[in-house]
Amino acid sequence: MNNVLAADIGGTHFHVALFDSEGRRLLLSEGRTDASGGREWMLGELRERAQGLMAKSDQPVRSCGISFGGPVDFRHQRVNSMHVTGWRGFRLGQWVEDNLSLECLVDNDANAGALGEFRFGAGRGTDSVLYLTISTGIGGGVVCGGRVHRGKDSMAGELGHIPVSDSGAVCSCGGRGCLETVCSGTAIGLRGRGLARRKPEVMARTLELCSGNLDQITAEAVFRAAAEGEKGALFIVHEAARALAKALLTAIRILNPDMIILGGGVALSGLILLNPVREYLDEFSAPMLECSTKVVQAELGNYSPLYGAAALAPELR
């Protein structure tokens, strides 16, 4: 059986890897994305690392899957934009076929993450999963009846932008009270800085973790201080958990999936978020509508989209 190539192109990191036909990862090459290098730099890295891995492969490599950290028009196989220049409307799969002679499919990282966890991670053996990736922003992917459900405009799974509060902050999307304004890494950092400014006494440990520099407060520092029991940090984390639980309850009512899988830096930062999410879900749940959907952390950690990319490769589909 042939091996397949997989790549995960993200805004800060990228991964290129070789997988066998069972979805086992054989070789991995990773690096930091040089955003200033734009598309050309990234394609140069991809070509070089892909050729290096294929030269080491003990089996022929004929196909490839790519997870892309930005919107992807799956039907037309075009990546549509990114914080990095040069990608708008680019036919990345076609480029791979032309330059690496591999049959290739591309999807966005949230759908790829959902597929990766469904095929090779926490969702193995299920019929439907909802995968959420919570890091600077919030993305999501839906697997339904064993297939990725992308929706009419490739917009399914956008749980970051469901309304969780009537009077919430204005979101980057232009909406109001979106989940992303409360529960993303960006929002948690912002809330941490706001609370430390207004009430430094309840955020002393968070501030200390950032060398007393209020403007340096990140979601990571808030989570660490919360894990140590700091009152202000715990408040912010519990607000985030409450909003997330409300969003998950909503998703359960609509999809009742076998499993909800949480990935991304914020969700993978330990049980400090997941435990209160489960408690709030319990509080919100209704005995007459009992659902056995499980909420778990991503098993493949930061590599869910990379495994999903492997599963996109035409030979593994």
Add this chain to the structure above:
Amino acid sequence: MNNVLAADIGGTHFHVALFDSEGRRLLLSEGRTDASGGREWMLGELRERAQGLMAKSDQPVRSCGISFGGPVDFRHQRVNSMHVTGWRGFRLGQWVEDNLSLECLVDNDANAGALGEFRFGAGRGTDSVLYLTISTGIGGGVVCGGRVHRGKDSMAGELGHIPVSDSGAVCSCGGRGCLETVCSGTAIGLRGRGLARRKPEVMARTLELCSGNLDQITAEAVFRAAAEGEKGALFIVHEAARALAKALLTAIRILNPDMIILGGGVALSGLILLNPVREYLDEFSAPMLECSTKVVQAELGNYSPLYGAAALAPELR
């Protein structure tokens, strides 16, 4: 080709019909449900009317589908409860096989409605639809990749119980702020009576439509008065439309279906609800997340579940 039998068993009405193999309705027999007669009465009606229709069929009838107005455990083909006695855990499909010698599949009316509209109604030719039935309560069904998605606990599509307000009324399900507490026929009637009690001057026309009897105010009267421009009635309808639009936006973010189809007495009461729903959806929408999901009324009207029942018949699946 054989004809198939279909039945829609509801809490107030029931329908039994003969369909051809293309899903065209050939003969229809309908009646009012006698709730006091319980299961035995209903089964007697079903047997008699089914035999009558089959006797008139110009083709053999070998299979049957049933839409049931209560929870159905689809995997085990058991209906689980209803406001009428005798149904709990009853194997209705098995009863049909034993008593009418027809192969039979049973599903709840919301899933059947979704399937009916998808196969034979507004959703023809699409890949995914969300169907909502808004009458005394709110139910829903999801079609994804051309198949009904029932979910792990047969609970998918329960949009009546997604939270649309933080501080809302307690719902029959035990939750708080569920869509059903604002937008169901029951809720609209209740709100109409409440407002007429507090501010009779803004509900004068609604009251007049109910012969001045405050306790007789129904959702129907509120909709009629709203259509005539009454301030209080319009307020209630707009509150319902706002909550519904929020729920639909949420469903669009999660599923981005080709189409959202609204059925049931409240949704079919004309454009007095649908027009403001579309306006609120427009107001809530975000330019960066543009979705082309259409929101339409059910094409098969009150017969969506009956057509879905026909589509459940093993020979039409």
